[in-house]
Amino acid sequence: MAADDKAESKDSSKSSFKNIFALGFVSFFTDVSTEMVLSLLPVFIVNLPSSGSAALGIIEGIAESLSYGMRVVSGIFSDKLRRRKVIILLGYGISNIVKPFFAVVNNIFEAMAIRVADRIGKGIRTAPRDALLSESVDENRRGIAFGLHRTLDQTGAILGPLAASFLMYVTGLTIRGIFWLSFIPGIAALLTLLFFVQERAAMGQCGFKMLTGIQEALKEDLLILLLIVGVFSLGAFNYSFVLLNASEAGFDYRAIPVFYALINLSHTIIAIPSGVLSDRIGKESVLVMGYGAFLAA
Template sequence: MFSGISGNVLILGVVSFLTDVSSEMIYPLLPLFLTTVLGAGPAFLGVIEGVAESTAALLKLVSGIVSDRTRSRKGLVLGGYALSSLARPLVAAATGPVAVLAIRFADRVGKGVRTSPRDALIADSSDPSVRGKAYGFHRAMDHAGALVGPLLATLLLAGAALDLRTVFWLSAVPGLLAVLLIILRVRDVERKRTSDGSVLGAIPRDGLRRYLAVLVLFTLGNSSDAFLLLRASQLGVSPARIPLLWAFFHLVKMLASTPFGALSDRIGRRRVIVAGWAVYALSYLGFAAAASEPACWLLFAVYGTFYGMTEGTEKAFVADLVPAEARGGAFGWYHFAVGVGALPASVLFGLIWERAGQGAAFLFGAALAALASILLLVLVREDPPEAQSPRSS
């Protein structure tokens, strides 16, 4: 499993695991905390999430471009993780909804600062022949943290009879361990910095631009997974079983990510991405037609496989399409494109659901995935990954 995985990639995977454990000890409980303890309504929760995710999407672009023009990607990675890890547990001390908004904003600023430089550092630290496996491994560790975090929070709440605020404070422990690992074990990789300091120098080149345009189209049909949980409740999954279904979903993503990332190293990124988008379309068609709870569990397994096939592979493809000195900006544009597509995607899906029914909404998502698959094959050429190996790990 770890063959070909460099020291940097291994440590960054553990860092993501610990950070997601910390994050997921809080955020599944945040709606409950806001509404029952702090007295906020659903509208304010929407404001918090909208501000947070929009901020992160923009900063991922900026930090990626900056990381290409500075000597140290590690500095941005460390700063971003440190800000999130210090801010996140302060939810425990919040006395009003506005305080939670400020904390959530700081947390997402940290995510925006670290994500693109970290993804570029993974590429800097990986041999091109195992790049897909490296990103798949990193996503697997991230999903493992998303699986462990809620289970740990449940154990502390139900088993140890702790209150919400105490659980939030305890989330600081894995977050701070992640920061310590970055300080002690992550190393910058020697690389050529970009020589173009202009704004135009940060605009994606032709191959990446076409890839991102297709990706935006796909993302417009990729609505929030909250709609899948709503569909699950319609299919008879009880509130008590929803967390188990969600944990099962993360387990599938965790198990699928590394093997499919490695597969993309052998047969090419486009094939795996197109196959993954086809699996997505099939799962959405299934959600439109499903009529029972067992079908829902099967569809969540199929949908989780889509994530395993595409998350790491899409990032490896970004790294393949640009030279080493432009990777940070490329990942910035990648995350920005996904963010731009994701913002209206859920609005569109919700409107179609309300006006034409859930079946039409899922068919819309499946149709965009099919169209994006065709366009990816037609418009985006896949060249072999660059032959050079990283100088250190």
Template sequence: MSLSESPFDSPHANGPLPPERAALPRNVKLLGWASLLNDTASEMVFPLLPVFLARIVGAGTIELGLLEGIAESVASLLKLWSGGRSDRSPRRKQYVVVGYLLATISRPLIALATAPWHVIAARTADRVGKGIRTAPRDAMIADSTAPAQRGRAFGFHRAMDHLGAVLGPAAAWAFLWQRPDDLPMLFVLTAIPGAVVVALLMFGLRETARHEAGREAFSLTLVPFDRRFRVYLAALALFTLGNTSDLFLVKRALDLELSELWIPVLWGGLHVVKSIGNAMSGRAVDRFGPKAMILAGWVVYAIFYTAFAFVTTLGELIVALVGYGVFYALTEPAEKTLVANLVAKERTGLAFGWYNFAIAVTTLPGNILFGVLYEHYGAAVAFGWGAVMAAAAAALLVAVRGTRPAVGN
């Protein structure tokens, strides 16, 4: 079987396996391994950025919100463009490879920073790479899988991504144990797994046979999509206004005067929950439907985001982090599965681009607002705001009907 084929197209001794039982396509597995290695590199840097900003360049909470708001907004805006362009091109692979290459180059540059804007520039370049690759990559996953496999495919991919986010902090912890004052060298070492990712994709990833370049003129409008998809995007945007960067959870841990050495450990533990949860929840998405899983996840988010405002001990923080990881497990494969279910397959790339754009338009104001609320009014107001936005988004998502995939999609 070639990499461009899906296993549910393969012959079987007693006939083809049903999609829900068939093995995941090789392209899905390859992209999963790429995400694992890339996130290993990324998470050697990401959870330590608040420490680096404060100790090396003297930045505070508002700068942290600005850093993540700009970086993630730029990334998500690019996902709209790259997703739409990949629908018009027979080669989605080029966007994926270039995106990972840019991230590999930009992360080590943070080591050279001497001012906050240096970190913002390098982090933004890293996220530009993510913006270029993400929508085409997700479209390749959707192209490669049957509708009954989508939850499992996206769950596997997110599980591998989060497993990398466990290995990254573990590597950072081991390095800092030996060299606690050498954050710049740690950032430089991220080039190693990044280079492996680029080589793996250049020589292993294949275009999916299911993807054919569209013949329509290039357009980024929402006109081709129906009301259900638009309401779903509105609910996501509303939720994101209160769902700010996870770096604020690191800030909350620092408020409890935990040692910096424990930050990578807690960060890695959070991603253990995310990885195991995503691996388990993918099949549940295929069974119960993505909408029900998203609603459940947003309720869990509201509960545990509120809890973060009131934790006072390490034990309470760990409980809140576990609950927060469950939210990710419930929603991550479900959100992307719902995107693929609601749109025609020839517009999958653009749909994933709009999915990320909906998140982008509220990421920057959400992070800045959260940072201001946290710094001037305290954790209770800031985390309470996130819980309220989650409840409002859940109420809007209830209005989306018919979320199972259409025949032929």
């Protein structure tokens, strides 16, 4: 009996990590698509008629604000519906379908509409996706599960810009051509999600109203964490301006995606080690180390 239980537990663990890898490859393909676009988007936007760095900042600020707001709403609704996958699919679907249409943008208002739609898609998918990741493994394996997912995510974020730079140098593709090409990995992400990601066991009854759900979710420890994250976010900067500065410094626009790939490489190198470390010494300690490094920088 004990041997049977052990074998069943092992099979369950393998099945759970299949879900982690499936979600990881969804993020991988999405990030290949996204970073092909984002690594060139700042240069593209500031060169639109009546645009500039201020317009880029406004677009990014509005888009990111709406993205973070949608995370709260989508997380609550995924709990209420007791279904994660359908909301995750909606979020990834919006983002991966709208991004290639930057190729037909001719003014900042069109650029803002697509960028906002893309970030709303990200906001819709993030909370239920992270919840599904958590539900797919035992609590003592969540650190490495998120580390694996983050590594696949960031690997896509490295390959996307490198692919964009390579294709522009070798084939002569324009920025708009790269935007159109981003549709291919985006579709690969949606197919992976549709056919390989599994919904986990149904959650308990969740018949709460939205405000009640927010009150239930915002426990004291989480409020403290959100406050800390909010304070540190005030000091954070958008990488779009790093790429824009590289362009203004005289670098060939085709080489700029390589800078973005190097930024994302640093995230990839640390993802799995930090996940494993959080399982061993606790998530709070790793968070302190991460924010300490942020302050030191």
